[in-house]
Amino acid sequence: MQLHIYKIVFLLFMLTMPVTIFAQTQKKDTIRKDTATIPEKKAVKYTLKGIVTGDTDDETLPGAHIYIGEDKKPTTVTNAMGEFTLKDLLPGELVITASFVGYQATSKKYLVKADTNIGMIKLLPEVLEEVVITAKPPLIIQKGDTTEFNANALKVPEDAELEDLLKKLPGFQIVDGKLMANGEEVKKIYIDGTEYFLSNPMAALQTLPASLVNKIKMFDGKSEEADFSGYDDGKRFRSLNIETKNPNQLKVFGKANLGYGISEDLEDSFKDNNYNLGASANAFNKKQKFSIQGSLRNTNQGSELPNAQYHGKGGNNRGKSYSVDFANTFKKGTDIGGSYSGSNSESYSANSSIQEYFPSESYQSNIYNSESHSWSESSSHNVNTRFNYSMNKKNRFYFTPSFSFSKSDSRSLNMNSNIQDNDTINITNSKNQSHSENRSFGGNFSWMHAFQKTGRTLTLNGNINIGKSKNNNTQQDSSIINKKDTLRNLINTSESISNSYTGSISYSEPLTEKARLSFNYSFSYNKNTSDKESMSYKDALFTEVIGIDTALTNKISTVRSSNNLGIRYGYNQEKFYFSAGGSINLSREENKYEYLNAPDSNVRNNYLNLSPQVNFSYHFSKKSTMTFYYNGNTDSPRAEQLQDILDVRDQLNISTGNPNLKKTFSQSASMSFNRNIVSEENFSFLNVNLSFRNSFNNIATATQFISKDTVINGYQILQGARLTRPVNLNGQWGLSMNSSYSFEIKSLKLRLSPSLSYSYSRTPSIYDNIKNLTNSHNASFGLNINSNISENLDYNISSRTSYTNSTSTTTEGSSSFSQSVNASAKWVFWKEFILAGDYSYSYTLSKKGGNVNQSNSLLNMEIGKKFLKRKQLQVRFKAMDILRQRNLLNYSIQDLYTQTSYSTNERNYYMLTVSYRFNSIGKKKEGRGPEGTPPPGFF
Numbered sequence: 001m002q003l004h005i006y007k008i009v010f011l012l013f014m015l016t017m018p019v020t021i022f023a024q025t026q027k028k029d030t031i032r033k034d035t036a037t038i039p040e041k042k043a044v045k046y047t048l049k050g051i052v053t054g055d056t057d058d059e060t061l062p063g064a065h066i067y068i069g070e071d072k073k074p075t076t077v078t079n080a081m082g083e084f085t086l087k088d089l090l091p092g093e094l095v096i097t098a099s100f101v102g103y104q105a106t107s108k109k110y111l112v113k114a115d116t117n118i119g120m121i122k123l124l125p126e127v128l129e130e131v132v133i134t135a136k137p138p139l140i141i142q143k144g145d146t147t148e149f150n151a152n153a154l155k156v157p158e159d160a161e162l163e164d165l166l167k168k169l170p171g172f173q174i175v176d177g178k179l180m181a182n183g184e185e186v187k188k189i190y191i192d193g194t195e196y197f198l199s200n201p202m203a204a205l206q207t208l209p210a211s212l213v214n215k216i217k218m219f220d221g222k223s224e225e226a227d228f229s230g231y232d233d234g235k236r237f238r239s240l241n242i243e244t245k246n247p248n249q250l251k252v253f254g255k256a257n258l259g260y261g262i263s264e265d266l267e268d269s270f271k272d273n274n275y276n277l278g279a280s281a282n283a284f285n286k287k288q289k290f291s292i293q294g295s296l297r298n299t300n301q302g303s304e305l306p307n308a309q310y311h312g313k314g315g316n317n318r319g320k321s322y323s324v325d326f327a328n329t330f331k332k333g334t335d336i337g338g339s340y341s342g343s344n345s346e347s348y349s350a351n352s353s354i355q356e357y358f359p360s361e362s363y364q365s366n367i368y369n370s371e372s373h374s375w376s377e378s379s380s381h382n383v384n385t386r387f388n389y390s391m392n393k394k395n396r397f398y399f400t401p402s403f404s405f406s407k408s409d410s411r412s413l414n415m416n417s418n419i420q421d422n423d424t425i426n427i428t429n430s431k432n433q434s435h436s437e438n439r440s441f442g443g444n445f446s447w448m449h450a451f452q453k454t455g456r457t458l459t460l461n462g463n464i465n466i467g468k469s470k471n472n473n474t475q476q477d478s479s480i481i482n483k484k485d486t487l488r489n490l491i492n493t494s495e496s497i498s499n500s501y502t503g504s505i506s507y508s509e510p511l512t513e514k515a516r517l518s519f520n521y522s523f524s525y526n527k528n529t530s531d532k533e534s535m536s537y538k539d540a541l542f543t544e545v546i547g548i549d550t551a552l553t554n555k556i557s558t559v560r561s562s563n564n565l566g567i568r569y570g571y572n573q574e575k576f577y578f579s580a581g582g583s584i585n586l587s588r589e590e591n592k593y594e595y596l597n598a599p600d601s602n603v604r605n606n607y608l609n610l611s612p613q614v615n616f617s618y619h620f621s622k623k624s625t626m627t628f629y630y631n632g633n634t635d636s637p638r639a640e641q642l643q644d645i646l647d648v649r650d651q652l653n654i655s656t657g658n659p660n661l662k663k664t665f666s667q668s669a670s671m672s673f674n675r676n677i678v679s680e681e682n683f684s685f686l687n688v689n690l691s692f693r694n695s696f697n698n699i700a701t702a703t704q705f706i707s708k709d710t711v712i713n714g715y716q717i718l719q720g721a722r723l724t725r726p727v728n729l730n731g732q733w734g735l736s737m738n739s740s741y742s743f744e745i746k747s748l749k750l751r752l753s754p755s756l757s758y759s760y761s762r763t764p765s766i767y768d769n770i771k772n773l774t775n776s777h778n779a780s781f782g783l784n785i786n787s788n789i790s791e792n793l794d795y796n797i798s799s800r801t802s803y804t805n806s807t808s809t810t811t812e813g814s815s816s817f818s819q820s821v822n823a824s825a826k827w828v829f830w831k832e833f834i835l836a837g838d839y840s841y842s843y844t845l846s847k848k849g850g851n852v853n854q855s856n857s858l859l860n861m862e863i864g865k866k867f868l869k870r871k872q873l874q875v876r877f878k879a880m881d882i883l884r885q886r887n888l889l890n891y892s893i894q895d896l897y898t899q900t901s902y903s904t905n906e907r908n909y910y911m912l913t914v915s916y917r918f919n920s921i922g923k924k925k926e927g928r929g930p931e932g933t934p935p936p937g938f939f
Helices: 002-024 162-167 203-207 224-229 266-272
Strands: 046-053 065-068 073-077 083-089 092-099 106-112 116-122 140-143 146-150 172-175 178-181 188-191 213-222 236-244 251-263 275-284 288-298 318-329 335-357 366-392 395-420 423-450 457-481 484-510 515-537 545-548 554-572 576-595 601-619 624-635 647-650 653-655 664-678 683-696 698-705 710-712 715-717 722-729 732-745 750-767 770-787 793-808 814-829 833-848 850-867 873-879 889-893 897-903 909-921
Touching: 046 092, 046 106, 065 083, 073 083, 092 116, 106 116, 162 172, 162 203, 162 213, 178 236, 203 288, 664 698, 722 750, 833 889, 850 889
Parallel strands: 046 116, 188 236, 653 722, 698 750
Antiparallel strands: 046 083, 065 073, 065 092, 092 106, 140 146, 146 213, 172 178, 213 236, 251 275, 251 909, 275 288, 288 318, 318 335, 335 366, 335 897, 366 395, 395 423, 423 457, 457 484, 484 515, 515 545, 515 554, 554 576, 576 601, 601 624, 624 664, 647 653, 664 683, 683 732, 698 722, 710 715, 732 750, 750 770, 770 793, 793 814, 814 833, 833 850, 850 873, 873 909, 889 897
């Protein structure tokens, strides 16, 4: 078997030889030509590996910097295991220097005459005598591919958190709950080299005090396989390593806060009972981390829905959450981490909308009104764990099991109506009450093996996910449809089970020191079953049974098996990276519906899908990079989309499948340019991106308004209902361009980040059997202003202006202009008093036949004071929505209709909050390990 594998590898090597030879001919070699018969003599190059540790052998130092030569040229940094690899070294003596914050830099001379593993480089703790530092520390230092930010160069309050610190760094933003750095999402956050908060990495931003942060290192991390094998495959993801002060010392820190809401009418304060309580405690050192958090809140019921038909009792919005996170690093590259999170919540929400469809051949006006109120109580529990075991230098094992459980009880009230040409076609009212439970278990394991030859690796992966859910639902419908009264009283029960199993194997073979060929194969099996039963009753008390509702009683079974084979060629050198490849997917899907008193429906399909990919990047210099990416994908319709089965759960919104659906082929391409200008005094960056996307036979939704009673598949669809089904449509494509720039105005202590974007899209749709094409243009300009004046005065302003213009082949065009401004400020003045506030404003002007203006303003103000020697205690009083101009109306223009919607918001009230923070750093004591390291069994 092994012989056959090498034959295959040799054959593929011969097939890719022309590409490799082409790459190799780009080198400039000096050839001695004394005679025509003397062959070319190439310089032999070697690889050197090592590991950087602290005072003890098991104290590895991730992120330590490695320099080579007498001039200490920065070369690389150690990985999460403290390991480093130097390649393409000429034979001879070589000076290697290793450095890490808090340790003395160490230099040593090594003789390179073969591939060598030098073992451990030990760094001794740095011993500093008392000195007075008068020079301002540099904010940014560029070390190779790592950008290092000095936290001491930023001015933040003593009680600031890591999030406050990051917002002041150039290029950092939090957008939609994601941390962005220079326009890219931060995928991983490490604390002193350890990945932490597995279930919620962003929790580190609200947990770690800024006062404990020493440096923030931003780098593009390598893939696990590249990190393990030592062969750079060119794959990158934006990462942060938060280095704390005195990483080996024990740090204990936390916070607690209690807030109580005061209503405008003081007599209602205790009746509304608005409160917010939270607490967290943490214990960190380099090898062990532990956190526990909890919160309680109640914001009482929301404001009443404008123009509502229902005026009954609202509900509470309250909940509690709790979590535990831990991580522990053992000897010899073994670590374990995990998290548990749980929550209980009770909520109420309400919304209403009016959809006015544009005139067509069938009607002059068509209006759908809807109003819904929902109440729910839910709880959830989630466990995530990670085991990492490096058996030796050539074998690494990962295992990440997870488990979740949730249940909920909910009830809802829905009211809908359809008015066509000023005639009320139907009115429906429904009440629903349900109880559901969901359980799931999953796990992923990975074994990676490195062969003797650098870059040759074998990886085995396995994944399993099992889920089960149960739902019991009562449904009461009273409707007037086509001037006919109808009643439905149903008890629905359902049980669903899902199972998925995946196994994969990948193999990488280095063709040369810069070229690589990789193969992967995976097999997956998914089975989902659902058993639904619906019983119909004559009365709303569910006492007199009519019988089984055969239209809503069914059993569904979906089985899908898939085989995926992929190949990729990669070429990587210092300034240039190229990869090309693709995958072939062979899959089989079977979807079976079983009905009572009706024939079964069974659809089987075999699919062949292709996915080509090309990736290219070029480094003009350490400051400038250009990348290009192309991806194509063939996507087959799901079996349920092909099944001509009516879904009649909602009598006014019916859906069905389409047996004539074809495959969709979609493709996308993007090109970006990045330029970073880094010095100890300043940092600026420019990012420009251009992207294009289109698809053939795109699966879209066709909507048909039923103008008269119609029988479809033996089921009567009444006038006024909407019937939707998937269809293939061509003509969908779009392009977008965006750019961002960030620079500093030192004299004003400000950082400005302007951005400019433009996008175009062409979207096909069908309604009432008429094909519609919508062309949309959107342009926007944004500006962010961040200050770094002092730790006592801080403000931030962001603004965005956008304009959208759309034209349609079946309706008149539309345009929209919008402006939004967000500002926040905080001032700590006389005797530690605090004055803070935040303001947001939005304005939209929409035009479709006529003009619609809408604006929204929100101003919150806060005053407080800090107490105690280290300002750990704070008392704050916050007034929310002072202007009382919050608008619950939202107006939007869609392809086929305009929509006016309303929603509930929290009531206005004032909040009095008392908070306390604590943090301490351990000291070296007798009987303890290296400075501040807790004794065994501390956690």
